[in-house]
Amino acid sequence: MNIELLTLSKVTSISGDSGDFTVIIKQSPRFVDMEKCIACGTCAEKCPAKTSDPFNEGLAKRKAIYVPYAQAVPLKYAIDKNRCIYFQKGKCRACEKFCPTNAIKFDETEKDITLNVGSVILTAGFTPFNPDRFDNYQHAKFPNVITSMEFERILSAGGPFAGHVHRLSDGKEPKKIAWLQCVGSRDLNRCDNEYCSSVCCMYAIKESVIAKEHLGPDFAPAIFFMDMRTHGKDFEKYYERAKAQGVRFVRSRVHTITEIDETGTLNLVYATDTGERVSEDFDMVVLSVGMEPAASAIEAAKTLGVELNSYQFVKTSNISPVATSRKGIYVAGALQGPKDIPQSVVEASAAACSAGISLSASRGTLVKDKQFPAERSVQDEKPRIGVFVCNCGINIGGIADVPAVAAYARGLGDVVYTEEPLFACSQDAQDKMVEVIREHRLNRIVVAACTPRTHEPLFQETIRNAGLNAYLFEMANIRNQCTWVHSGDKEKATEKAKDLVRMAIRRAMLLEPIPSLSVNVNKSALVIGGGVAGMTAALSLADQGFSATIVERSGNLGGSARDVHATWSGEDVQQFLKDLIDRINQHPLITVLTWAQVVDASGFVGNFETRVQAGEKTHILQHGIAIMATGGQAAVTDEYLFGKHPAVTRWHDLENNPEKLTDAGSVVFIQCVGSRDDKRPYCSRVCCTTSVSQAIAIKEKQPDTDVFILYRDIRTFGEREVLYKKAREKGVIFIRYSLESKPVVTETPDGLHVRVFDPILQKELLIHADLVNLATAIEPSPNADIAAFYKVPVNAENFFMEAHAKLRPVDFASDGLFVCGLAHYPKSLDESIAQAMAAAGRAATVLARETIQISPLVSQVNRDMCIGCGLCTEVCPFGAIIQEDVDGKGFKAKNISASCKGCGLCASSCPKKAIDMLHFRDDQIVAAVCAAV
Amino acid sequence: MEQVEPKIVAFLCNWCAYAGADLAGVSRIQHPSNMRTVRVMCSGRVDPIFIVQALKSGCDGVLVAG
């Protein structure tokens, strides 16, 4: 509603300054009227012109009039002028003839659109590396050599082969597939991309695991890699799981691919660790292609006048990670450098936050509000249930017999309408649903589709558009919990789908309208933790006009950054920190409490109350949101003589005591000390880059000092890879070790000895080390108390757990609570800053409002039955039921709606059964239960 | 052993087990189809009486997961 989409558009010029840009946009014609198109698909069905489908990587055909893919937004058809027979040859117009809504507009022309905006955010993305330019990959020549993007489409249930993995040469199911990593990345010989693309290791593992799921236990995937870079949150565990599931990991770069027979089987020649030459046959080869900036994105960046770096990615600095060189223009995502989805989402929120700061003065001036038609009263009506059984493309319809399920539903009592949409969530299906509800006077809606956890709000909005209360709606989860997990047995999946639909219908019969509830928002923030993440979050909120209080456990602001010299790209951290602290201290809207700890918290989004103990003083803070930025620290270890020998140090100890280095003839860095093992099965993400940077600094200052880095995989992801290359050029010696044969550090009369087995030389090396510096694991601050106070989750390693690993990387599942910095996962300073700004950006979406809607699914006390025993008050974990003295009737229970989470503990323990839950009433649940069999 | 597949009513908490079940779907982890899920906002909502009701209506087992 407050987002306007301009598709087929290109920025042609920009003038003005931050706060007042004039942007001129050229919009190419779609030749389809967006207002009229209902995406029924008749045009594409009738269109005689076929062309290769770029969304499916050319593996399928599409028509000249098309939607790029089924879930496209906006779901409106467009004509590809270069493929359209009418445009090319002057006649046809089949689409125009058959379009039921007269939406085809052949005479549409290019338009210039002028926009006046305050900020601009660039999110033009990346393009996958095209290996056709290089003959060694044989992509253009052999049909069974495909790119990872092509394989992604082959794997997809919505892809050209409906998820059935097969060879392009002969359609046979492959028994063996090889993934080749670093195609178009970390490679100066064949292409110019010396950076690491950061995401390919993880997606290759994902593809191999999913392929194995599709192809069964006999399928043998192998991944050929240089360093396995699973540095993201929970990625290392996924890597270990893949190994356990039978994915083979081969540390080698394949040098020759040949086709050995007419069926297209491929032979790969590679060298093992020990230098042995191996020749092995595979059915298919998947090239894990890297990321490059798209030519169009580069052009756009140039038009906007923002600087690019040497790889043509948009240039930013580590300390302002989403600001471009031009004030008021921000960047997010892979246009700035290779990165994965969570990091892109973080940057997007951070860019929105930056724009929010520069536009805060005019906040709300152009906002439109969603209007719903008046609610129709259904009180006196008999249930008239409409059942929509979604095909979800083939996700449901390909497994369960959707027509049979719909027919079955049709035969159940009170069901007066059924339908089987291809995608119930698509815009046209939604519009139709509104119409149908009106036309058939439906008063209860059941959608059998995916999961209510993602789609209930969408459908609720739809039925509200038709004048129904949002709670007259019920979903049957026949995709996530049925067809997706019972794809092997179509009959049973259909039977279960019928049962689930019956349960939903029985429940729907008893549903009742529930009025909405809202609460006021206290427009101030609490930030727990005064490190860079916490300070950045507080400042980003205060700059938007919201007051913020920072609670810092120690006596000083700064956190872990106090130990850090420079960011990975070389910016001075101490100067940055000093400036940041100055700005915090001078900001009129920021309060800092040092030596302070949260001792209790209560409340809910918009209205939290937190007790903070600061020295002797207790503060009671009222706030609308809270940001957890509790940070982390380098772990202490008892390995490698740490704490027992003065020459064994960790992390920044060495660079912060440069005098130690002056006489050192040799320095050994040991990586993964306490990371990636059983106790901490995660990668600490920043240690490789840090040690490599430190090694370079030593070499630059004292070229004669021998510097060794003992590592398991070097994980200098993204553009950090350049540092790894530079270190090798400067003579830093990298020796790989494995978890099974860790290096051994011993103290001898002639100093420290480090023994390590070199897998390339196949022998044990002895290094006389003057100094040993350990990259110990980064662990989160103890978060248990805070997690308990605010009822937010932590993972097995005590990092806070976000609401969704990919799509909601700074939100908690509970509203009004956010996370950033090391408390979420180890990350570098630029990443912490981006995440802190993202948390502030997300928090501002709450704080900017006067009131917010809360869930009305709360408990309801029947006061006539209540005996005032107080058991409910005792069992409620949220303090949401109190006992009220009612005149002449003694105590009676009373619900505090805003605190109530709707868990229903009170209802299930009330001895008198005087409490029921709205939308989850006893009779509604029992109806579903009884319908299960 | 019975030939007939048992039917099991599963009371799943919206925030934990139900989400876990959804994720099993997203991850396509295949498993037997005997469960019939009733979504609740918290496993604490499950009054023991519901469990007896489920058995009374003829299901063969009950799972409460939060």
Place this chain on the structure above:
Amino acid sequence: MTQKLLKLSGIGENRLHLAWLSSAEAQRFVDITTGVIDQVKAQGQFDAEQFSLELAAAEETLKAEALRWMVGKEVKLLARGDVYGRKWEKENFEKILDDVLEREYHKQLIRQAIIADFTSVRAISRRIGLGLKRISYLLADMEKTNMVEFKGHTECVPVFGAL
């Protein structure tokens, strides 16, 4: 508690399973599900008819205030103590809860048997498998709390009716 009740009633505790997991634990969910299905399969098909008395009694037992009270107060009694400030030992609490549960369930079962027209102590005992002495003892108690009434003698056998 419900599991204990199912065990007590002969329905079998393995028909009810409780599990805790987080939203991220998809594999665990599948493992739990598969485990539960296997165990329930091992129990065989459940015949609700055969256990109609037991199920009705179990339902009534769970509705009973005394039990709901005890369960609701568990945390408080164990952690903070009762109205006299005495903290309860977990073992002690559970033993008492078990006793109350068993007693309440047996009473409800007797009542259900009477409703199903097993009106003499012997007939009740044959139907539900409880000892004559235990039944007589509980019936006396049930009379006092107006759960059942003594209806007189039929052929010298005392007959009861449910209230």
